[in-house]
Amino acid sequence: MAAAPNTAHRVAYTINGVIRVATVEPGVTLLDLLREEFDLTGTKKGCDHGQCGACTVLMNGHRINSCLVLAVSRSGSVVTTIEGIGTSDGLHPLQEAFVKHDALQCGYCTPGQICSAIGLISEGTAKTRDEIREGMSGNLCRCGAYTGIVDAIEEVMAAVSDAESLP
Amino acid sequence: MKRFTYVRAVSIDQAIESLSVHPDAKLLAGGTNLVDLMKYDVATPTTIIDINDLPLREISETADGGLRIGALVTNSDVAVHPSVARHYPLLASAILAGASAQLRNAATVAGNLMQRTRCSYFYDVLTPCNKRAPGSGCPARPGLNRNHAILGASELCVATHPSDMCVALAAIGATIIVQGPNGLRAIPLADFHRLPGDAPEKDTTLFGNEVILGIELPPVLEHHRYSYLKIRDRLSYAFAIVSAAVWLTIDDEAAISTAQIALGGVAHKPWRNTAAEALLIGRPASRVNFEQFASMLLSGAVALSENDFKIDLARRTVVRALEQAASRTPQSQSDKRIH
């Protein structure tokens, strides 16, 4: 169990369906691993302390702040980043709705907002606008696109529940 | 971030042994506070013991009809668990009042218990802080203390405990189950966090080589009434200025039969006054009684240069939360209207 400080560790993640391996020092976060090592820069660094949500990814299906995860700790996890949402030729319904409702301006918080919204919808607890607002409050947007973000999510949630209620 | 050795514990015994060998080691669970503190060089462990493989993710009923929640259950999983939502909605509500969905998905029960203060001096290694660097001084006392302690503070430290979950646990009367080299120990939540006194660097009564296994909630309280009311600087995603957790029962004669009330954001630990609570028993659930209780709860409060408003605000928050609980209209954590 003993190891020298900063010994590099082998980690493996399934990222957007692809197994990616890397050798990391223990102080490397999942966020920095994604951005610097795997060049998946769609996941953003906005505060690096879990206070803005720009780094939100889905880990094993749950939205989390990747800036506060030591990469070495969660090796083996399945991670979805914004690059894994939508297909090469088509946008995910939430991505489409974000464009349609102009739920973004500078775009920097947007990947985190979308990953967070996917998490919110799959959690299934938010139904009302108040609940969407509260559920999305872990994603700050300095451009102030919140009303568009809520509109976009509300629209996609309605479509999802319509689809579920089909016979 | 200080360089550290990363090890992964495969058993509870091994984690305890590692802690004994490396006195400045830290246990890593969700990491939402520890990694944050390490990036600021506030936490500088030379060894990180990752306990995420330990079998502490269960929620199960206890023999006496309570609930046992494993140390590594995430805050989100606690909040949505059917037994918690049904029998301990105060706990679910308090958890949902804290942090963000992302943080709750990663943060664990044990990590939440071990959360450290958000005092901005504590977080800034270029300033003095008796909690971070014992003996260096407390700039908050003569400086920015708008959101610091009004109860139980010491000359050396005026920091507050930031957790919402712990405030609910204090009201419910939870017990922390820990294991050390000499076996298991049960610590009532009220005794788990400590006041700063002359050792503000110590947040809890946990020994350095003990591992939290989980928490136990007391047997289900039938006909409970509750509310968790949190006042903060914006309507979500902010630490409390003041919060109140109310756990109440009222009997058939409209008299209070159980009164367990805790305050958050006001002290180095969730704040309860059982003597004041006892005076509520048998009395009608009326505003005048609530106000009397609140005054007693806050009777020892002392203001710093900027936080005088917190004393009155805490009083009012407790009264409102009691009213909400009594009338079975607990505070919603998404509808921000306060009833």
Add this chain to the structure above:
Amino acid sequence: MDQEQTVTGKSIFRIDGPPKVRGEAKYAAEYKVPDLLHAYVVTASIAKGRILSIDLSAARQFPGVVEILSHKNRPWFWPVSFLYKDAAGPPGKPFMPLYDDRVHFSGQPVALVIAESYEAARDAAALVGVTYKAEPHATDLARSPAFIPRKHRIGVAPVPHPTGDADRAFASAPVKIEAAYTTSPENHHPMELFATTVEWGDNIVTVYDKTQSPKSVELFLKVAFRLIGRKVRVVSSYVGGGFGLGLRPQQSVFLAVMAAKSLKRSVRLVLPRDHMFALGYRANTVQTVSLAADEKGRLQAIRHKAIAATSQFEDAQDPILLFSASLYRCDNVKLNYELAKLDTVSPCDMRAPGAATGMFALESAMDELAYALGADPLALRLTNYTERDQSENRPFSSKALRECYAQGSERFGWDKRSHAPRSMREDKELIGWGMATGAWEAAMSPAPARAEVRLRSDGKFEVTSSITDIGTGTYTILSQIAADELETPIERIVVRLGDSALPFNPIQGGSWTAATSGAAVQSACRKLKAKITSQAKKAGVLDRRPGTELLSASALADLLKLRRGGELSATGTMFSPPFGKRFSSATHAAVFAEVRVDEELSVVRVTRIVCAVAAGRILNPTTARSQIIGATVMGIGKALHEDTAYDHNLGRCMAHSFGDYHIPSNADVYDIDVVFVDETDTQVSPLGVKGVGEIGVVAVAPAIANAIFHATGQRMRDLPITIDRLARARSRAS
């Protein structure tokens, strides 16, 4: 092309939306560069003094560390400060990181660690030990002596001259109010961290930077770092917000290029969030406003005095009083503008700099006057409405503020308001309705702007300009302008921006980009269209039916074939208009706000805002609306949350994160309704555009403060209106 087919003025989806929602848009820290080093800044813990020693022994031994720069071993600098001046800099000596042993502000960079990995740089930086000789510092505006700035900041409208005799008029007027207001320092905090990636080459230095002006960063770097012989290219294709903090070349680009130059290596520097508090701030102020009126509410005197914070080394100046002399009809106006020097970094323009701060005081005072008169606050504004800019004695190029009042108040339902404070209530909440007027300059860039458009061999038109899109919608509106000018579908327009190698544009600021860069694009397109038409005519490929596009795809292909692959292009230039002296030009807004206040607990919710805006021609209602909504959200933050807290004992900003410095979260924002009123303006700019980037923020804080007064009867004169301030006001009143 007929009106049906034009795209300008229509709601086109943001064309940079898809790359942004896919996470494909690349920001400054996201360019993959071979052999890259990473840098991390060590900052000062004292506010004023000297660096006595820097102990690098532990940090130098840290694995992966390549170099540590400080004032002791930094590369040679020009010893004269004017060579470090930038286009947006105020009078004074610009701050130069690692210049000497002087500490000017807490959080100032004192060393730069450069290492093979981000983690190594970060972790070694913590091992750098610095000792200081501290000197007495001043960071408290209230305790610092004020002075009238000696040198006026170029590019900022001067304080209007006094008119009439305000003191006498005030003394003799029957109704008057006088009150002091304060505003806290605020930080811009775009979500993207300030970052620079320098790709160092022997001949070409490519700098991916977070800036609102690639061109001024390029010019700055060439001079400051003596890179004249090299090609310096600054790329900022996508910028994750700016709000003014990117108007000047920032510490990040300075330090990253310094490191790259001294090591002749590529370097990336990403500043952490806590460091962004030390890059610049919206100046905090102490203001006094006195207003006097006759019994009918006609203004007899306006006196407005502002003292604003600045640094010791620069006299930052904002047009705080810009509208105090021109917004309302009043013959007696006296304005005083002073600064007070603090041991902080220099203030830096932040969204509607000056106006957002000054109008808080003026518009709060107008509300106070309305209540002193027993008049409706909106009626008081209408009583004092002016069609002329009295301070400059000239007309406005256009002014549809009256329409803003009318449409905004109707949308809001203002006529259902009961006048008395504390007269509206629902459940446990007091309800308050407040309003305020907003104004901001409708300017064009004083420096000329250029754009190029070329017909590519694939039949697409490529529009290029060095201007950035900081989230404002510049890509989109320039595409729309080009599509209409070239009479071609917008799908055939490609816009490339944010690159100093592209045609010159000044900074993206002052809300002037749409008017300025838009006009340059318009001019380029017109020239190209003339070229194409004449060449197509000559070649006999012009196949024009009414209502069709300029050239059909086949005609274009024929034309390009005839040119044997050679491309057609044209450059357009926009010079600032000569008619500026004959007209005053401004955007206007009327903001109506509803707050719900739980008085017992001092909790405020801003449940409804209607913002009616007159901003000339709106090129794209979708992106323009987003600008107004976003500025409104920032206004909510200014009103209720944002305060860069200083510990004056330590002289240190103690806000380090989004945990200490609250900006509005999603839960804080309810309904925001935006109305653009029709305003045709043929004078203000070639496109009739006034700009919408800043007007949205100006009136929000006073409207909310006035609404809180209406709800509670408490006049809140200090921003932000936090729970403690409300609680104290309540307890004072009871």
